[in-house]
Amino acid sequence: MKTLINATLMVALLGATACTRADRFDDMNGAGSGFDANAGINQGIIPGSANDPRSPAYFNQTIGDRVLFAVDQSTLSPEAQRVLDGQAQWLMTNNDYLAVIEGHADEQGTREYNLALGARRANAVMEYLVAKGVAQNRMRFVSYGKERPIEVCSQEACYAKNRRAVTVISIGSLS
Amino acid sequence: MLGLGHVFKLGTLGAAVMAVGLLFQPAASSAQPLRIEITEGVIEPMPFAAPAFVAESAAAQNFAQELSQVVSSDLTGTGLFREIPRDAHISQITSFQSPVQFADWKAINAQVLITGAADVNANGQLVVKFRVYDVFSGAEVGQGMQFVGTADGVRRMAHKVADQVYSRITGETGYFDSRVVFVSESGPKDQRAKRLAIMDYDGANLQYLTGSGAIVLAPRFSPDGSRVIYTSYQTGEPRIHVLNVGDVQSRILPAQGGMMSFAPRFAPNGQSLIYSATTGSNTDLFRMDIGSGQVTQLTTSPSIETAPSFSPDGSQIVFESDRSGTQQLYIMSTSGGEPRRISFGEGRYGTPVWSPRGDMIAFTKQNAGRFHIGVMRTDGSEERLLTASFLDEGPTWAPNGRVLMFARETQGASGSSALYSVDISGRNLKRVQTPAGGSDPSWGPLQ
Numbered sequence: 001m002k003t004l005i006n007a008t009l010m011v012a013l014l015g016a017t018a019c020t021r022a023d024r025f026d027d028m029n030g031a032g033s034g035f036d037a038n039a040g041i042n043q044g045i046i047p048g049s050a051n052d053p054r055s056p057a058y059f060n061q062t063i064g065d066r067v068l069f070a071v072d073q074s075t076l077s078p079e080a081q082r083v084l085d086g087q088a089q090w091l092m093t094n095n096d097y098l099a100v101i102e103g104h105a106d107e108q109g110t111r112e113y114n115l116a117l118g119a120r121r122a123n124a125v126m127e128y129l130v131a132k133g134v135a136q137n138r139m140r141f142v143s144y145g146k147e148r149p150i151e152v153c154s155q156e157a158c159y160a161k162n163r164r165a166v167t168v169i170s171i172g173s174l175s
Numbered sequence: 176m177l178g179l180g181h182v183f184k185l186g187t188l189g190a191a192v193m194a195v196g197l198l199f200q201p202a203a204s205s206a207q208p209l210r211i212e213i214t215e216g217v218i219e220p221m222p223f224a225a226p227a228f229v230a231e232s233a234a235a236q237n238f239a240q241e242l243s244q245v246v247s248s249d250l251t252g253t254g255l256f257r258e259i260p261r262d263a264h265i266s267q268i269t270s271f272q273s274p275v276q277f278a279d280w281k282a283i284n285a286q287v288l289i290t291g292a293a294d295v296n297a298n299g300q301l302v303v304k305f306r307v308y309d310v311f312s313g314a315e316v317g318q319g320m321q322f323v324g325t326a327d328g329v330r331r332m333a334h335k336v337a338d339q340v341y342s343r344i345t346g347e348t349g350y351f352d353s354r355v356v357f358v359s360e361s362g363p364k365d366q367r368a369k370r371l372a373i374m375d376y377d378g379a380n381l382q383y384l385t386g387s388g389a390i391v392l393a394p395r396f397s398p399d400g401s402r403v404i405y406t407s408y409q410t411g412e413p414r415i416h417v418l419n420v421g422d423v424q425s426r427i428l429p430a431q432g433g434m435m436s437f438a439p440r441f442a443p444n445g446q447s448l449i450y451s452a453t454t455g456s457n458t459d460l461f462r463m464d465i466g467s468g469q470v471t472q473l474t475t476s477p478s479i480e481t482a483p484s485f486s487p488d489g490s491q492i493v494f495e496s497d498r499s500g501t502q503q504l505y506i507m508s509t510s511g512g513e514p515r516r517i518s519f520g521e522g523r524y525g526t527p528v529w530s531p532r533g534d535m536i537a538f539t540k541q542n543a544g545r546f547h548i549g550v551m552r553t554d555g556s557e558e559r560l561l562t563a564s565f566l567d568e569g570p571t572w573a574p575n576g577r578v579l580m581f582a583r584e585t586q587g588a589s590g591s592s593a594l595y596s597v598d599i600s601g602r603n604l605k606r607v608q609t610p611a612g613g614s615d616p617s618w619g620p621l622q
Contacts, residue, residue: 107566110502112451113479113502115413119458124456147390
């Protein structure tokens with residue numbers, strides 16, 4: 001039962017902090033595996049949890065809110081396309097939600113170039129989602145270049161996770 | 176603002192001094208005995224003595240010591256001069272007017288002697304006088320000079336003295352009375368807070384210009400140092416803002432085009448800027464007239480064009496582009512047209528900056544997992560790498576074109592960024608002291 005309360009709190013927290021800063025879902029990643037581990041205990045679907053297909057948590061964790069890129073590339077891998085297919089389907093089902101796509105680069109590059117590279121990545125995601133049927137006016141993109149890494153080591157294991165485009169969903173305006 | 180409300184009064188210290196001084200005008204004569212050629216490969220720092228300035232009144236006591244310390248620090252900081260410690264001095268300078276005992280300075284191998292005096296006048300202003308001597312010939316180098324300013328400008332007055340000494344010995348313009356605007360960084364790598372800050376070139380008199388609420392990047396001085404343009408996420412996406420240094424008021428520039436815009440730089444006349452704007456996956460160069468807000472697109476290639484910098488005469492732009500497949504440097508006319516590539520070495524080249532002298536381009540080079548600050552001629556020849564580290568980035572020129580400042584980021588989870596300077600021959604690499612981390616420096620004009 002304690003797990004259930006924690007899960008509800010986490011979802012509430014997620015709602016409350018929406019649209020305040022980049023990468024705000026990162027803290028949820030660890031908790032996400034916790035949900036899965038305890039999924040068997042509760043036979044029903046917890047509303048708003050990663051098991052509720054209409055929830056942001058489902059979008060962020062079960063579908064996946066981010067895709068990763070190769071060094072200095074903005075092409076979408078087959079795996080990235082599979083994630084984006086799921087995102088597109090979800091966005092077309094949940095029409096109240098808008099999306100800001102945040103493009104990022106790893107630290108191996110100059111600041112200005114990485115800003116432009118992050119834009120290429122975010123734009124690649126946005127164009128893919130539009131091609132899959134998501135209305136363009138529900139989305140915008142922004143590049144953070146190398147300004148907002150989520151992993152801090154200076155090795156490929158971290159760089160690979162930082163070269164990302166994150167689809168941040170929210171109900172409300174795009175600004 | 177610093178308290179130098181009045182323009183410095185520059186005057187000679189009497190006819191006799193002037194007559195001698197005229198014989199030793201900077202760079203006037205090839206027979207000048209004291210000379211440092213900055214362009215030479217290896218130099219032995221020139222030994223100088225700078226005894227404490229003479230306090231000519233009790234009120235000037237506090238300033239006299241600071242003046243000579245700042246002058247010494249400026250000169251030794253160049254790597255071109257070496258100070259002979261005070262405790263080695265045989266003579267003391269107790270009066271600015273008394274004859275110098277050159278034998279005493281020769282005996283400790285001082286080649287240059289700098290004497291000075293400070294006084295506070297009837298208006299409460301600080302009056303600073305100095306003379307520079309060639310110890311071995313016993314002659315004055317240039318003329319004695321006097322500066323008058325408010326007391327809170329004591330460091331600036333010292334920098335002015337040091338600029339004079341530097342200029343008289345090297346034949347180059349100095350750079351000590353100048354300021355740097357940069358991004359002050361604090362906090363861990365994944366939660367880094369960034370604020371704009373301005374300081375004297377040596378790190379003194381630091382002042383914050385923005386809060387840390389929004390990411391700010393790459394501030395650039397206007398040619399006269401009165402304004403700063405920079406990129407801020409204040410509106411949620413990167414956009415170019417302009418800030419008045421005097422009253423610290425800022426505003427976003429209107430109608431910049433694209434979905435985001437960044438990497439701005441002023442034209443040499445201060446009336447327009449060049450920058451990058453991104454539409455879809457494409458980043459191009461644009462020019463904006465600040466007065467009218469009129470925007471002109473300069474490039475149309477589907478590749479990334481960014482980090483533009485004007486030539487000192489405003490006729491050309493150097494920038495980076497990945498149109499060839501990797502980041503390389505290009506030069507084109509300010510009005511647009513076909514760019515010509517100037518970088519052809521191994522690796523990637525970015526963040527080019529035109530030297531204030533017009534003869535060189537400084538850049539960041541990324542090759543084989545290392546970053547370098549380097550310089551090349553404007554035709555791409557004579558490339559020289561001055562530094563090497565895990566991540567060196569974003570050079571800016573000292574106003575005399577002889578020194579570069581840049582940011583160095585250290586590796587790993589606890590990595591942080593700090594400002595460094597190096598001279599264009601690769602000597603005298605050193606950290607610039609700032610209270611927190613620093614990145615994206617922009618060196619302003621000589622004041």
